[in-house]
Amino acid sequence: MAAYIVFTRESTSDQAELDAYSKAVAPTFAGHPARILAAYGTQDVLEGTPPEGVVIVEFPTIEAARAWYDSPAYQTVVQHRWKGASYRAVIVQGV
Structure with a gap:
């Protein structure tokens, strides 16, 4: 059954750190069955x-969502x- 990770950004404290994250996050999905909706x-x-x-x-x-989130690549x-x-x-979890 499908599962969704929902991220909500509440407040920004350091835009340079968010920019670093944005530049580095895409490769962490390699090998994971994810789709950004x-x-x-x-x-x-x-x-x-x-x-x-x-x-x-x-x-x-x-389990697939946790595997990506807990992966060494994403945790870095x-x-x-x-x-x-x-x-x-x-x-x-979806319905």
Whole structure:
């Protein structure tokens, strides 16, 4: 069953770190069955405080999503995202 990682950027603290992350993240998907469905597109906020941005990545299973997220390649790159902004990230299983 499909699973989705949803990233919401709440606030930016260091744009240079986010730029480093943006330049390095694409290769971390190599060998992982991922499909980016949304990435910082226009938002129409229905409830609550709007995040600065939203990214949704589809995987075939929760295990596949965790395999990418926990991979050494991504864990090296994600350090830049953590230094650059406050994010929320969640894996949600599809129906």
